[in-house]
Amino acid sequence: MNMSIQNRLGEIVESNSNGFVAQCYDLYQAPVIGTLVRVGTDNPTFGIVSYVSTEGLNSDRKAIARGKDETSITELYANNPQIAQLLVTSFEVVSMGYLKDNHISYGLPARPPEIHAFVFSCSQSELDHFFTELDFLSLLAARSISAVGQADELLISTLRFMLDLYPAHVTFTQKLVKELAQLFHSDLNRLKLIIRRLKL
Amino acid sequence: MINQDNSRVFLGHVINGSLEQGLLVKIGSGTNIEDIQVGTPVTIDGQSKRFFGYITDMRLEWANQELQDITTVAQTPEVTRTIVETSAFSVIKVRPVVIIAGDAASLLDGPEIAKTIPPHLSMVYQASAEDVSYVFGNEDDRHIWIGSPLALESAQVCLNLEQFVKRSNGIFGKSGTGKSFLTRILLAGIVQKDIAVNLVFDMHNEYGWQGSSEQGHPVKGLKQLFNSQVAVFSLDPEFSRMRKKAPDFDLTIRHQDIEPEDIESLAGILNLTENARQASYKLPRELGSSWFHEFLKMSGEDIKDLSARLSEHESTMLSLKRRLDQFNRLAFIVDDAQGDSIQHIIRTLEQGIHVVLEFGRYEENLAAYILVANLLTRRIRRQYVTQTEQAMATNSETPKPLVITIEEAHKFLTTSVSQYTIFSTIAREMRKYGVTLLIVDQRPGVIEEEVLSQIGTKLTCQLDNERDVDALLTGTSGGRELKQVLSRLESKQQALIFGHSVPVPVVVRTREYGSPESYKLFQNSIVNPTTLDLELDSKDLFS
Ligand SMILES: Nc1ncnc2c1ncn2[C@@H]1O[C@H](COP(=O)(O)OP(=O)(O)O)[C@@H](O)[C@H]1O
Ligand SMILES: [Mg+2]
Numbered sequence: 001m002n003m004s005i006q007n008r009l010g011e012i013v014e015s016n017s018n019g020f021v022a023q024c025y026d027l028y029q030a031p032v033i034g035t036l037v038r039v040g041t042d043n044p045t046f047g048i049v050s051y052v053s054t055e056g057l058n059s060d061r062k063a064i065a066r067g068k069d070e071t072s073i074t075e076l077y078a079n080n081p082q083i084a085q086l087l088v089t090s091f092e093v094v095s096m097g098y099l100k101d102n103h104i105s106y107g108l109p110a111r112p113p114e115i116h117a118f119v120f121s122c123s124q125s126e127l128d129h130f131f132t133e134l135d136f137l138s139l140l141a142a143r144s145i146s147a148v149g150q151a152d153e154l155l156i157s158t159l160r161f162m163l164d165l166y167p168a169h170v171t172f173t174q175k176l177v178k179e180l181a182q183l184f185h186s187d188l189n190r191l192k193l194i195i196r197r198l199k200l
Numbered sequence: 201m202i203n204q205d206n207s208r209v210f211l212g213h214v215i216n217g218s219l220e221q222g223l224l225v226k227i228g229s230g231t232n233i234e235d236i237q238v239g240t241p242v243t244i245d246g247q248s249k250r251f252f253g254y255i256t257d258m259r260l261e262w263a264n265q266e267l268q269d270i271t272t273v274a275q276t277p278e279v280t281r282t283i284v285e286t287s288a289f290s291v292i293k294v295r296p297v298v299i300i301a302g303d304a305a306s307l308l309d310g311p312e313i314a315k316t317i318p319p320h321l322s323m324v325y326q327a328s329a330e331d332v333s334y335v336f337g338n339e340d341d342r343h344i345w346i347g348s349p350l351a352l353e354s355a356q357v358c359l360n361l362e363q364f365v366k367r368s369n370g371i372f373g374k375s376g377t378g379k380s381f382l383t384r385i386l387l388a389g390i391v392q393k394d395i396a397v398n399l400v401f402d403m404h405n406e407y408g409w410q411g412s413s414e415q416g417h418p419v420k421g422l423k424q425l426f427n428s429q430v431a432v433f434s435l436d437p438e439f440s441r442m443r444k445k446a447p448d449f450d451l452t453i454r455h456q457d458i459e460p461e462d463i464e465s466l467a468g469i470l471n472l473t474e475n476a477r478q479a480s481y482k483l484p485r486e487l488g489s490s491w492f493h494e495f496l497k498m499s500g501e502d503i504k505d506l507s508a509r510l511s512e513h514e515s516t517m518l519s520l521k522r523r524l525d526q527f528n529r530l531a532f533i534v535d536d537a538q539g540d541s542i543q544h545i546i547r548t549l550e551q552g553i554h555v556v557l558e559f560g561r562y563e564e565n566l567a568a569y570i571l572v573a574n575l576l577t578r579r580i581r582r583q584y585v586t587q588t589e590q591a592m593a594t595n596s597e598t599p600k601p602l603v604i605t606i607e608e609a610h611k612f613l614t615t616s617v618s619q620y621t622i623f624s625t626i627a628r629e630m631r632k633y634g635v636t637l638l639i640v641d642q643r644p645g646v647i648e649e650e651v652l653s654q655i656g657t658k659l660t661c662q663l664d665n666e667r668d669v670d671a672l673l674t675g676t677s678g679g680r681e682l683k684q685v686l687s688r689l690e691s692k693q694q695a696l697i698f699g700h701s702v703p704v705p706v707v708v709r710t711r712e713y714g715s716p717e718s719y720k721l722f723q724n725s726i727v728n729p730t731t732l733d734l735e736l737d738s739k740d741l742f743s
Contacts, residue, residue, distance in 0.1 A: 177282040178282050178285070181267075181283040185263070185264050185286065188264075188267065192270065192273045195270075195273055199275060200276065
């Protein structure tokens with residue numbers, strides 16, 4: 001099994017200019033909100049996981065409660081192997097940039113990724129490359145509220161994801177804080193909330 | 201500092217401002233505001249011109265006032281600082297005074313008054329040594345090096361002495377700030393470069409023979425530096441003998457030398473009434489040229505007679521006599537049979553020899569100082585007026601300019617007495633006769649406003665009295681800004697120079713005076729470039 005199969009997170013089932021929806025191969029195996037993911041290999045698109053859902057495979061067949069006699073959820077799944085076949089986990093990604101000529105361009109890709117394109121988790125070097133500049137934060141901030149329907153949850157999750165990548169990197173933290181301060185210079189309440197949530 | 205470009209230190213960009221108020225310059229992120237001092241000379245690179253000016257003020261700004269709150273939000277000081285830095289910035293205020301480069305024509309003429317301002321985002325630098333020498337000139341046969349500007353020890357600020365002596369000038373500062381040292385430097389420069397002839401009323405005995413520094417080191421006076429070019433006259437030969445430094449000449453004042461005008465100049469200090477002053481003018485007619493002597497030796501009876509003859513109140517005459525009696529005790533006031541030493545001084549000056557008049561122990565006697573200074577100055581002025589008028593009538597050479605140095609000048613020039621002293625006349629109108637004053641004083645605030653406004657160039661050390669500062673700066677362009685600069689001078693050896701003979705106001709650290717090297721600089725005669733060329737030419741001829 002090669003690397004690219006190992007790192008595969010799912011496959012695109014819906015796609016548009018803003019982003020895409022990918023379905024996981026295994027139930028509940030979606031990346032967490034705020035994770036940077038990659039689509040494609042040659043001129044890959046990068047995006048941030050903004051929403052995760054698990055639901056019935058067939059939209060008019062709702063899940064029903066089955067655990068009345070079970071002692072734990074693990075047992076419930078073990079005793080009802082068909083459930084895994086009837087449910088599907090998928091995640092939404094907002095597009096944030098793409099690689100062209102070995103150079104990251106932040107913003108929306110000119111063409112949305114194709115259906116069935118594979119979605120991968122990013123390698124450390126891809127993460128490093130993408131997070132060298134923070135220009136995507138303004139796009140992310142603009143999308144944050146609409147994506148989850150909660151103020152700045154997506155933004156905060158992404159910032160956490162980034163800070164966890166470089167836990168003791170003072171310069172990176174400073175750069176991030178500086179970018180945020182500039183971004184929210186006219187909305188200080190938002191800035192203060194974010195700073196507090198990140199415990200900076 | 202990091203932002204260096206051809207040895208110029210970058211300060212920031214012009215972001216705002218006006219010709220009247222000065223320019224606001226946003227400090228570049230590589231520059232620490234704490235490294236910048238008010239008064240520092242700067243240059244501004246405009247689109248097609250270069251401006252030269254100085255820093256007048258500085259302040260801290262927020263692009264976003266509300267961000268001040270953020271200090272309470274973040275948990276770590278680094279994060280707070282990072283957030284603050286996105287909005288906080290420092291601004292310096294710069295006053296552009298002259299244009300030092302633009303089209304070729306203006307370059308040739310030297311600095312030109314700035315009648316415009318540079319556009320937004322023009323780059324502002326600390327002035328370089330070359331900029332400073334372009335604006336203030338280089339030490340040569342007319343320019344004297346005075347000191348170095350703030351933050352630029354390597355540069356030399358020079359003063360054009362030829363321009364300088366065309367007007368009366370002033371050296372100010374409270375006691376112990378370096379006035380006497382600065383005065384020595386200017387006097388020595390005038391002698392060395394042969395710009396004018398000096399007459400120094402050396403009240404505190406520090407300019408002729410050695411003076412001393414506060415640390416007690418002796419420092420050389422003009423006589424020691426220039427020997428035969430300087431004559432020391434003394435009012436108190438005994439003092440000079442005690443000091444084992446014989447003066448070249450003793451100065452005596454004969455009774456007949458004293459004129460009613462001299463009494464008038466003492467009106468303030470002697471507290472003379474208007475009537476007594478008026479009456480003194482009648483005395484020479486009545487008592488002859490030795491009226492002073494005759495009057496002082498009169499008995500009560502004589503005074504009574506005299507009063508009747510002059511139709512003055514006896515009490516007026518008695519009080520005049522009482523007030524003048526103190527002069528009877530002065531040893532330098534002598535009989536008419538003695539030689540005319542005032543004429544001697546005049547002849548000495550005419551020969552181009554500088555005169556320092558030491559007061560010896562009369563240092564403490566203000567009345568004696570004022571009497572002698574007025575009396576001499578009036579005689580000398582008369583001479584200069586006559587000679588200058590003759591010279592103009594016959595189209596011949598006018599006498600060499602004369603610079604009269606007086607310490608404690610406010611004693612002559614306060615509003616209450618200045619109208620009676622010769623010095624205010626000179627300050628007001630004597631330019632045309634080639635006689636100007638160098639007044640050295642610690643209380644410019646009590647000098648008559650009109651006299652002060654006639655002062656061409658002001659060199660002022662630290663002053664802490666508001667009234668003195670205001671008096672010096674009234675009517676000066678950029679006065680409000682200069683006040684900021686002046687009030688922050690160091691307590692010693694730093695001076696703000698502004699006025700007629702400097703194109704731009706400038707703060708200098710006064711050049712060091714008192715070491716053997718410092719004397720050498722005054723004793724070397726300046727090599728005249730033309731003679732140098734001639735020598736080279738003649739060598740070529742013979743090789
Ligand atoms: N140019 C200078 N060179 C060396 N020392 C100086 C200079 N200017 C001032 N000082 C120091 O400051 C002291 C006070 O200067 P001084 O000229 O006597 O003050 P002022 O005449 O104003 O009372 C001097 O004794 C000397 O130590
Ligand atoms: Mg002094």
